[in-house]
Amino acid sequence: MFSNRWRFGWDRYTEVDLFTDHNDTNAETLSQAIRAASEEPDADGSVLFGHLQGTVVGLRYYTGVVNSGEMVGLVRQPQNPYDRNAVMVANIYGNQVGHIKKELAAAMAYVMDNKLAKVEGVVHSGTKNKFTMPVMLSFWGKEEKKNTVIEMMARRGYKLNTGGIGQAAVFFFFQLKNAFDNLFEGLMESKDGEKEAAKSVGTPLLPHQKKALSWMCARENKSGLPPFWEKRGELYYNTLTCFSAKEIPERVRGGILADDMGLGKTLTTIALILTNFHNGKPLPVETCVSVTVLNLYFSITVWCEQHLFIIKWLFACYQEGQSSPLKARTKKQMPPKLEGIFISCLLFTLYAPGFQEDLDFAAALGGLISDTGFKKKKTSKKDLKARATLIICPLSVLSNWLDQFEQHVSANVKLNVYLYYGSDRNRSTKFLSSQDVVITTYNILSSDNGDKSPLHVVNWLRVVLDEGHIIRNPDTLMSKAVLRFKAQRRWILSGTPIQNSVKDLWMLLAFLHLKPFDVREWWNRVIQRPVTQGNKEGLQNLQTLVKCITLRRTKNSEVNGRPLVSLPEKTVCVEKVELSQAEREEYELARNEGRNTIGRYVSEGTVLSNYAHVLAILMRLRQLCCHPDLLAKTSTDLGAAATPAELRERLIEKLRMVLASGSDEECSVCLESVRLPVITHCAHVYCRPCIAQVISTEKETARCPLCRSEIKTSELVEFPQEEMGEENGTNSEKWRTSSKVQALMANLLRLRSEDNRIKCLVVSQFTRFLTILETPLREHGFSYVRLDGTMSLKKRTQVIQEFQSSADSSPVIMLLSLKAGGVGLNLTAASHVFLMDPAWNPATEEQCIDRCHRLGQKRKVCVTKFIVKDSVEENMVKIQKKKQDLLEKAFGSTNTDRKASRISDIKALMEL
DNA sequence: ACCGCCGGGTGCC
């Protein structure tokens, strides 16, 4: 019988399958096939064409089983020797279940091979017999392919059931975003208790850091069931995919630490590395103490009679140790009886200077203590030899990691940290594996790609992705590289795990090997599509999933009723500024003019279609509040454009006007400040991805969210690249002051007279205003630096370093553009913040203030907001308050609400 | 495998 297997090869002898355990090898290739099949371009714009009841045949030849309700994967098998149209059916873990019946397979093969549709299967009723079973197929694809596919299938006698397919509701990002904000909130409750860090961690941990450490250790050590798995009788059952397995599903060892910036993710990670080695023991590290002991041994043969026997014993052990494969470090725990001698030895070193180091002996001694003193438990399914933790971070924080290791690891502990960076980096895998920590950057990763890259050969104990949201795009080289690491434990550190949409999460879960969602198809079907279609259940599942693997605390979180971190007091005061006679006259003129125009729009009901103009009017007023010279000279009206080129020119001009001032223009789709701005033919500005999303969802019927004019992707106008970041020289022939400038200078001079080392942030949305402010600062001899969005990364870090320096010569003022820099910016050297002009979005202001009011701030922080009396600014502040209220109860607000509130905002601003 | 399909055996009722 056994030989039949070979003789008959592909033949139909059932023995073949009974003898072969292809669960492992075949499942892997099938999984790969499914993965490959679903790694097609994003299925985002897909619509459901229809359903079809099909049949899976040949069940008896395969080992894969399917439960009622379980999803299955459909993979084309063009190489099948019996039928080149074959479509294989596999379960979630990639075990083959059977084939699609051949006539249906022939029809499907055409559709699948020509990428007309993606076909998905669900087995609704359980297996009635051993030979075939029904499968519900659904066809998904681009709207324009829909009819082709339906006709195609109909011609072969398969009528797609298109009934009951409702048009998916169009959900804008912000509605999801609200849900996401919630998604990552409150992930703190009832996690584990606190855990003390190993002794080698030199910095005492704060309570919330001990909690994080405890949670992280538990995530690495405990072997409970992963999310959505439960035990049902003898089987493990996945409640989402309805898949069940005999073996306990592999648990994700790791997760996402999504604490807010400044709560000490780095320190906690360092503590984790030192505290949780194999079997929950601390990382064995060399300590100077042990080295000293050996020095002693070699330097003095007879030192103290009462210790001689121990030294002899140690030496004996050392020799014995030579023959056993010992861990080459001193474990932190040592037998109590030895502690005495270690201390004695330490004391002795004070009297016996000039010893040579002998690391070999130290290493052996260390190994001996752990291996002979404490017998290791043989619990290892895992590779206990894995030692090194690989940390990948953006270049900008690399030095921070090195500093933090320096700072937080006890002085007497020697931790091997290798910086895998630069062209002469050590590529020896043996060397890398032997390190305690290897640090590298995402850039190195994308160049050090390929299977033979040293980073991909090493068996890591742990891989940590700092600022892990960097890999959210799965198409990048580094994302692909990150998935191929061999590691036992995987962590993602990120303050902002979701930036735009659910899609951002997939890469993170794939990196963590959260099965089955590491295969894109299952993720798309179970989470992404339900969620983007606004399915409550999908969102709930996502929430559960995230909750299981994420720890997130914000600066405002509380533990046992006490704030996580206590920051110095922060006071915010508003300083009302009176305009001068001349300024007031100019302002009133502009205001009346604008008020008339907007009033007309309001009564005509055309506010939203003239939105760009309304914004321009408001901008003009806001600029007048700061400084008369801020006014943009160019202000062409969008009249009837003669030619397309002319229209384009005018649109660009509009866009330039909105952007040039550096104001915080907000996209009406995502309600964030615009990224990659584009302007529509109706002159409304959006982020390109946001408006592209709207257009792709609504297709031909797409309309501008603000004015409902028809919009097309081809008609979106971008800002010409060469003009980006171009900063026109100020027309500073004759500089003049303004009331706001005066108010600021009065404050700065007063502060300097109190303490000339007080550092201030001076913040404006208008970069040109910052330029104007430079003149009086120079005149009064203030040393200042400037940070705005136009500066290169290198320049930025340099400026920040200068400003943060405590040297007497360091600048005391930073001119800061409101939007410049990421959230990570650390400007704790400043204790005073001057906000020169109110922002539309109060969160932007908060974020800016938080750059100095954050962990590390030692002084009280004083924030001054300058607001011009009787002006648009005062009204903006009122609306800000209202917006904040709205934001707090963010859920339930619909797009129409937002539009209505926008119109009423504008009316309020103009006091109409 | 409680079906369908195939092909050989068979042939009034």
Add this chain to the structure above:
DNA sequence: ACCGCCGGGTGCC
């Protein structure tokens, strides 16, 4: 006996 019917053999692609 160029059909129908019966019953055994058989069975994914």
